[in-house]
Amino acid sequence: MVCEKEKDIIFEIYRDSRTVFYSYLLILIPVACAVFALFGWGRGFQYGVAGSCVVILIVWPLFFKGRMKKDVWLVIAALLFSIGGDWFLGHRHNIPVRFIYGIVLFFFAHAGFLLYSLLNGSLSRNVLWCVLCAYVVFFVLMLYPHIDDLLLLCCVFGYLVISCLSLAAAAGWRVVAWEKYVFVAGIVSLLFSDTVIAFNEFSVYKILSSTIMPTYYAAHVFITLALMGIMKRKNV
Numbered sequence: 001m002v003c004e005k006e007k008d009i010i011f012e013i014y015r016d017s018r019t020v021f022y023s024y025l026l027i028l029i030p031v032a033c034a035v036f037a038l039f040g041w042g043r044g045f046q047y048g049v050a051g052s053c054v055v056i057l058i059v060w061p062l063f064f065k066g067r068m069k070k071d072v073w074l075v076i077a078a079l080l081f082s083i084g085g086d087w088f089l090g091h092r093h094n095i096p097v098r099f100i101y102g103i104v105l106f107f108f109a110h111a112g113f114l115l116y117s118l119l120n121g122s123l124s125r126n127v128l129w130c131v132l133c134a135y136v137v138f139f140v141l142m143l144y145p146h147i148d149d150l151l152l153l154c155c156v157f158g159y160l161v162i163s164c165l166s167l168a169a170a171a172g173w174r175v176v177a178w179e180k181y182v183f184v185a186g187i188v189s190l191l192f193s194d195t196v197i198a199f200n201e202f203s204v205y206k207i208l209s210s211t212i213m214p215t216y217y218a219a220h221v222f223i224t225l226a227l228m229g230i231m232k233r234k235n236v
Contacts, residue, residue, distance in 0.1 A: 023063035026056045027225050034217035047086065049217045050079045053224040060228055068231065071119045075227055078112025079220065081105045096149070099201075103155045106194075110159070110166045113187060113223070117169035120230075128168035131191075135160050138195075146202045156198070163191050179229035186222030189215045 033048035054076050061068045085105035092098045139160055147153045170187045173180040193215040196208045 023060070024225075024228065026060070027221060027228070029056065030217070030221050030224065034214070034221065037217070038213060043090065046090070046213075047083050050083045050086070050220050053220050054079050056224055057227055057231075060231055071116055072227060072231065074112045074116040074119075075223065078109040078116075079224075081109040081112065082220070085109060096152075100152055100155050103152075103159050107155070107159050107162055110162045110190075114162065114166045114169050117166070117173060117183075120175065121169065121173040123165070123168045124171035125168070127171040128164060131167055132161070132164040135164055138198075142205075143198060143202045146204075156202075159194070163194060167191055175230065175233070177229070177233070179226040179233070182222050182229070183226035186219045186226065189222060190219035193219065 029052045030049045033045045033052055037045040057072055057076055085102045088098045088102035139157060143156060167187045170184045193212050196212050199205050199207055200209050
């Protein structure tokens, strides 16, 4: 009788672990959307990267009979703000204020990532000072001389600061596991993409423009994958 119970327990563990493994394959949906978007199959796939990430985060707890923590909504909101910012940057049509709207929405996206990280850790001061000093120098030397509009200048600087804070907070996660490093990789990818955009928009150097969208999509995939792991870990 004991042996039968042990077999049942082992079978349940095996079945649950297999279900979770297959459910991780959901991350291939935003990856596929990214590939289709990069090959020019339409903006629907472009917005579908972050959009599918939102859906994954909402349905993910159902696979292991868990419940979604409230802090995950901050990341979901951040992804939605990213879709909005992406729309404004992609539909500027020579309307300068739309670029500012895009920056503001991406600012709120970073705010969501920042707040989520702070709820699960603290700022890494070493990382903060390193990246902040580097990006202040970058702003002063490469961006400031080429931006005449005061509002745009303030928006760009504010976005630069919160991007650095977001990375420092990600590096300060309490959880020391693969999820932390994947999340940091997501924020780094986003920061890299934004840096290349800044070079191409505001400086005389037009470099690495082909890397903007791949790293932007990779950021959303990495962040979502990290959240999937964290949500699973917290519900076990």
